[in-house]
Amino acid sequence: MKLLPFIPGFRPRLRLGIWLATLLIPIAFLRPTLAQADIVTLNANDNGKQVQLNVGDQLTILLPTISPRFGWRLTQTYPGQLTPTITNILPGVNSGVPGAPATFEIHFQAIGTGGLDLTLVSAQPGTGYASLGGFFRVFITIDKPGVAKNVNITEYGNRSRVKVNQGDQLAIRLDTTVGSQYMWEVMPIANQVVQLVTAAPTSSLKKPKKKAKVGSDEDVTFQFKALNPGKTTLRFLYRNAANNEAPPKRDFELEVEVPEPPK
Known part of the structure; x- marks a missing residue:
C-alpha cells in the first residue's frame, strides 16, 4: 500500500x-x-x-x-x-x-x-x-441525524468491532492477488442483523484502464446492509478455490453491532 x-x-x-x-x-x-x-x-x-x-x-x-x-x-x-x-x-x-x-x-x-x-x-x-x-x-x-451512511472497512480492521445504524451500508475491502487460485469466501451469517447485498465480491477498480497483471495486488469488496438491531460476527476465509480441503491461507473477522434506533 x-x-x-x-x-x-x-x-x-x-x-x-x-x-x-x-x-x-x-x-x-x-x-x-x-x-x-x-x-x-x-x-x-x-x-x-x-x-x-x-x-x-x-x-x-x-x-x-x-x-x-x-x-x-x-x-x-x-x-x-x-x-x-x-x-x-x-x-x-x-x-x-x-x-x-x-x-x-x-x-x-x-x-x-x-x-x-x-x-x-x-x-x-x-x-x-x-x-x-x-x-x-x-x-x-x-x-448526521436522519442520514444513512456508508461504512468502509479494509483489512487493517481485522479482529475489530464496528457499530452501524439500521439502513447503513457496510463495505469490507480485502486484499487479494490477480490470477491466484485463492479467493475470499464469506461464511454463513448467523442472524438477520446484516445482509450480504452482493452475491460475489466486486473489484475496487470501477473501470481499470488496462487488464491487471497476474501476480499484482488487487482489492475485492463485499457489500452488506444493516437490517435489524443486534450483534453478529462477519467472517471471511481466503481459500484455494481449486482445493476445498486445503486450509485457508488467512481469515478476516469483524464484529458488527446495530443499536436499537432512538425512540
Whole structure:
C-alpha cells in the first residue's frame, strides 16, 4: 500500500482538491458545520478503539515519536468524510506514553457521514516509539441525524468491532492477488442483523484502464446492509478455490453491532 509523504512543519497555502492525494496534511482551517460540534482527543492509549463522531466534530490524535524530525503518515485519505487540517510537534508528555521524547499532533475535521478504519504508520519505518509497533488504528463512524451512511472497512480492521445504524451500508475491502487460485469466501451469517447485498465480491477498480497483471495486488469488496438491531460476527476465509480441503491461507473477522434506533 502506497503511503502518503510526511513533511514536518510544512505550512503553505494549497488547493485542497489537488494536494490531498499527495500530502499528509493539506492546510485548511475548516469551521464546524454544526453549532454544537465536539472536540474529541485521542492518544496512544486509544489504539484500536471505536470512535463515534458527528458531522462538524473535530478529532485530535496525539502519538509518540522519537524526535521532532519524525512523525506519522496516513495510509490513505478519506475524501468527503474526514479531512486533516494541521499538525504540530509537542513535548512527549502529551502522547499518552511516559518518557516519549516528542509528540506528533494531528487534527481532523469530520465533514461527511460514513465509517472508516483510520490508520497511521510511523513516518520512519522501524523507529516507532514504545509499544505501538509503528501503527495506530481507530475505527470511526461519522453520523448526521436522519442520514444513512456508508461504512468502509479494509483489512487493517481485522479482529475489530464496528457499530452501524439500521439502513447503513457496510463495505469490507480485502486484499487479494490477480490470477491466484485463492479467493475470499464469506461464511454463513448467523442472524438477520446484516445482509450480504452482493452475491460475489466486486473489484475496487470501477473501470481499470488496462487488464491487471497476474501476480499484482488487487482489492475485492463485499457489500452488506444493516437490517435489524443486534450483534453478529462477519467472517471471511481466503481459500484455494481449486482445493476445498486445503486450509485457508488467512481469515478476516469483524464484529458488527446495530443499536436499537432512538425512540
